[in-house]
Amino acid sequence: xxxxxxxxxxxxxxxxxxxxxxxxxxxxxxxxxxxxxxxxxxxxxxxxxxxxxxxxxxxxxxxxxxxxxxxxxxxxxxxxxxxxxxxxxxxxxxxxxxxxxxxxxxxxxxxxxxxxxxxxxxxxxxxxxxxxxxxxxxxxxxxxxxxxxxxxxxxxxxxxxxxxxxx
Amino acid sequence: xxxxxxxxxxxxxxxxxxxxxxxxxxxxxxxxxxxxxxxxxxxxxxxxxxxxxxxxxxxxxxxxxxxxxxxxxxxxxxxxxxxxxxxxxxxxxxxxxxxxxxxxxxxxxxxxxxxxxxxxxxxxxxxxxxxxxxxxxxxxxxxxxxxxxxxxxxxxxxxxxxxxxxxxxxxxxxxxxxxxxxxxxxxxxxxxxxxxxxxxxxxxxxxxxxxxxxxxxxxxxxxxxxxxxxxxxxxxxxxxxxxxxxxxxxxxxxxxxxxxxxxxxxxxxxxxxxxxxxxxxxxxxxxxxxxxxxxxxxxxxxxxxxxxxxxxxxxxxxxxxxxxxxxxxxxxxxxxxxxxxxxxxxxxxxxxxxxxxxxxxxxxxxxxxxxxxxxxxxxxxxxxxxxxxxxxxxxxxxxxxxxxxxxxxxxxxxxxxxxxxxxxxxxxxxxxxxxxxxxxxxxxxxxxxxxxxxxxxxxxxxxxxxxxxxxxxxxxxxxxxxxxxxxxxxxxxxxxxxxxxxxxxxxxxxxxxxxxxxxxxxxxxxxxxxxxxxxxxxxxxxxxxxxxxxxxxxxxxxxxxxxxxxxxxxxxxxxxxxxxxxxxxxxxxxxxxxxxxxxxxxxxxxxxxxxxxxxxxxxxxxxxxxxx
Numbered sequence: 001x002x003x004x005x006x007x008x009x010x011x012x013x014x015x016x017x018x019x020x021x022x023x024x025x026x027x028x029x030x031x032x033x034x035x036x037x038x039x040x041x042x043x044x045x046x047x048x049x050x051x052x053x054x055x056x057x058x059x060x061x062x063x064x065x066x067x068x069x070x071x072x073x074x075x076x077x078x079x080x081x082x083x084x085x086x087x088x089x090x091x092x093x094x095x096x097x098x099x100x101x102x103x104x105x106x107x108x109x110x111x112x113x114x115x116x117x118x119x120x121x122x123x124x125x126x127x128x129x130x131x132x133x134x135x136x137x138x139x140x141x142x143x144x145x146x147x148x149x150x151x152x153x154x155x156x157x158x159x160x161x162x163x164x165x166x167x
Numbered sequence: 168x169x170x171x172x173x174x175x176x177x178x179x180x181x182x183x184x185x186x187x188x189x190x191x192x193x194x195x196x197x198x199x200x201x202x203x204x205x206x207x208x209x210x211x212x213x214x215x216x217x218x219x220x221x222x223x224x225x226x227x228x229x230x231x232x233x234x235x236x237x238x239x240x241x242x243x244x245x246x247x248x249x250x251x252x253x254x255x256x257x258x259x260x261x262x263x264x265x266x267x268x269x270x271x272x273x274x275x276x277x278x279x280x281x282x283x284x285x286x287x288x289x290x291x292x293x294x295x296x297x298x299x300x301x302x303x304x305x306x307x308x309x310x311x312x313x314x315x316x317x318x319x320x321x322x323x324x325x326x327x328x329x330x331x332x333x334x335x336x337x338x339x340x341x342x343x344x345x346x347x348x349x350x351x352x353x354x355x356x357x358x359x360x361x362x363x364x365x366x367x368x369x370x371x372x373x374x375x376x377x378x379x380x381x382x383x384x385x386x387x388x389x390x391x392x393x394x395x396x397x398x399x400x401x402x403x404x405x406x407x408x409x410x411x412x413x414x415x416x417x418x419x420x421x422x423x424x425x426x427x428x429x430x431x432x433x434x435x436x437x438x439x440x441x442x443x444x445x446x447x448x449x450x451x452x453x454x455x456x457x458x459x460x461x462x463x464x465x466x467x468x469x470x471x472x473x474x475x476x477x478x479x480x481x482x483x484x485x486x487x488x489x490x491x492x493x494x495x496x497x498x499x500x501x502x503x504x505x506x507x508x509x510x511x512x513x514x515x516x517x518x519x520x521x522x523x524x525x526x527x528x529x530x531x532x533x534x535x536x537x538x539x540x541x542x543x544x545x546x547x548x549x550x551x552x553x554x555x556x557x558x559x560x561x562x563x564x565x566x567x568x569x570x571x572x573x574x575x576x577x578x579x580x581x582x583x584x585x586x587x588x589x590x591x592x593x594x595x596x597x598x599x600x601x602x603x604x605x606x607x608x609x610x611x612x613x614x615x616x617x618x619x620x621x622x623x624x625x626x627x628x629x630x631x632x633x634x635x636x637x638x639x640x641x642x643x644x645x646x647x648x649x650x651x652x653x654x655x656x657x658x659x660x661x662x663x664x665x666x667x668x669x670x671x672x673x674x675x676x677x678x679x680x681x682x683x684x685x686x687x688x689x690x691x692x693x694x695x696x697x698x699x700x701x702x703x704x705x706x707x708x709x710x711x712x713x714x715x716x717x718x719x720x721x722x723x724x725x726x727x728x729x730x731x732x733x734x735x736x737x738x739x740x741x742x743x744x745x746x747x748x749x750x751x752x753x754x755x756x757x758x759x760x761x762x763x764x765x766x767x768x769x770x771x772x773x774x775x776x777x778x779x780x781x782x783x784x785x786x787x788x789x790x791x792x793x794x795x
Contacts, residue, residue, distance in 0.1 A: 042405075042406075043407075045389060045392070045393075046393070046396065049393050088379070088380055091380060092232070092336070092379045092380055093231055093232070095332065095379075095380070095389075096231070096232050096233075096234075096332060096333060099285070099328050099332060099389070099392065100234040100235065100284050100285055100328075100768075101234075101283065101284010101285055101407060102284065114380065
């Protein structure tokens with residue numbers, strides 16, 4: 001099975017860097033053949049174009065990053081992404097943001113979703129950030145969630161399905 | 168004599184000096200001479216709003232399809248079809264000037280790159296140039312050539328985005344059909360003059376493929392950004408924030424393969440350029456034919472400014488005192504154009520003419536500054552970037568007083584616009600570009616000779632336009648595509664010549680001075696035009712750093728003389744040509760076409776207002792539009 005684990009976020013933005021940091025840590029581990037770990041923080045359009053290129057295509061994608069949604073900081077949530085896509089005006093705005101440099105997990109899903117380049121199974125691991133200011137290292141509450149995030153991503157990558165997160 | 172408003176005159180040898188007998192030569196209380204009248208005061212506008220139902224506020228917050236967040240306030244007289252008030256609002260404090268203080272000057276190359284999510288490389292190069300001037304070093308010729316190739320590639324990423332993803336949709340079927348059905352109907356029965364070149368039988372066919380997301384031209388532009396991003400990465404390591412730009416040149420390791428791979432990607436832009444230019448020629452001419460009033464959309468005085476870009480490898484030595492000479496030999500000539508007349512191409516004169524004002528911005532002033540003259544002994548205003556200090560002071564928004572985080576840059580105290588079209592215009596009229604097989608400056612036009620691809624070899628000619636407006640900005644942007652590709656080509660050929668001779672050195676060793684005061688400036692440009700970084704180093708660390716970007720110029724607010732900035736002025740001159748029967752159906756497309764024609768690049772705290780709610784969205788992206 002072809003699986004891609006992708007971290008998304010900005011470097012040196014404290015909790016906002018969870019995605020790239022987790023990807024860097026997981027990339028140092030041993031994985032079965034067919035599982036790749038990459039930092040996908042290089043822009044949704046370029047990532048979408050990478051998905052377009054990969055032959056054979058990835059069958060499972062596990063994305064991880066910090067997303068602020070007003071939950072308790074440090075909350076780790078897992079979901080299967082199945083759309084739906086927003087309206088075309090919103091998609092257009094997200095594409096415009098993407099080509100202008102915005103790195104965003106949501107935008108990647110929308111842009112790659114619209115252009116139909118996402119793998120068949122897309123699993124998303126989000127961490128609610130507390131501190132997205134400039135600097136290295138996570139806030140204590142997000143740091144405390146690091147091992148949970150790593151464990152969830154490993155299980156999702158290997159087993160698939162959001163149920164795997166609870167295993 | 169190039170200054171009408173600054174108290175600077177030139178001696179018999181052309182050396183600038185302060186006019187004698189002026190007690191406070193740079194006082195802003197002095198009136199200025201301009202070719203335009205001041206707009207109505209805000210008090211007058213409030214009176215009109217209170218008295219007339221047909222006069223209404225038209226606010227765009229944010230202006231979408233621009234880089235980052237820009238808000239725009241306008242007051243429209245819907246019965247007269249005109250705009251009576253316009254205010255451009257940059258909504259975020261950028262802060263790079265503050266972040267840079269006390270740092271090693273080399274950090275600026277990597278940190279200031281982050282000011283933009285599209286054109287990080289231009290900030291890196293501008294910063295490296297400021298460092299080289301301060302350190303007293305210069306790159307070897309091949310280092311200059313490789314920089315030119317890399318930064319041409321970056322612009323080849325930028326131009327298609329503007330033409331088909333950001334401004335382009337304003338001319339698409341999806342928009343035109345909605346805002347001007349009569350125009351769409353006419354487009355369906357208007358043959359496209361360049362059908363043989365771009366393949367679209369009618370203007371309507373062309374507009375349909377400009378539709379966002381699904382139009383072939385939109386999707387193709389996305390693809391072309393990928394092609395050129397790959398070329399850029401060959402030289403810069405990564406995109407958008409390069410890793411190989413250093414003071415004294417580049418740190419790229421070059422081989423024959425590098426050049427082959429670069430050319431394979433660059434060559435795709437020759438045919439693409441031929442088609443893009445013909446598309447925009449057809450679109451602009453169609454609008455003018457249907458309604459000549461479109462010539463007034465986004466019009467303003469022909470006041471344009473640019474530092475020039477892409478140095479000639481035999482000329483650039485990074486020394487300020489020689490800037491006039493190496494500036495004149497750039498592949499894009501520096502220049503300040505006032506009311507359509509090229510006033511100067513001298514980088515010294517361009518530099519000393521710049522001031523930044525903060526009367527309508529969320530900053531407090533500073534006292535005098537430390538430099539009375541530049542390193543060549545030319546007089547400097549206390550408002551010049553080398554003297555400017557960044558002192559943020561947020562207050563409430565007030566259209567009479569302070570309303571933006573952008574400053575008001577002025578040249579000779581005039582509102583100037585920056586853009587790659589200024590680069591095109593200066594080069595076309597100055598006739599200073601070095602002899603080469605591809606680009607020719609005629610004094611009234613720029614001839615661009617594109618090699619054959621699938622399409623035959625072709626000469627395109629951009630002519631200085633009779634009118635200056637939103638359409639001509641976009642048309643000129645289209646011509647900047649072949650121009651930029653050919654600059655890359657000229658430099659690619661030069662680079663191969665160096666390689667053939669076994670010359671591979673691309674950088675010069677240097678040391679950061681640890682004692683005393685050093686001063687430097689990078690004169691360069693972004694895809695959107697003007698870019699300068701003014702640097703002061705004290706005992707090895709940055710004591711002052713000022714970034715002036717194209718959108719700082721273009722999004723500028725009113726100045727001390729109550730004259731509007733370029734977006735504001737262009738919107739004030741824009742007629743309302745949109746078709747609507749009810750006021751609530753009014754979309755403001757003519758205003759949006761005007762603003763987007765400048766290709767705004769703003770900071771990114773976006774406040775989205777609807778009637779019912781306010782959504783606040785924060786992102787981190789291109790921040791080069793705002794002063795700090």
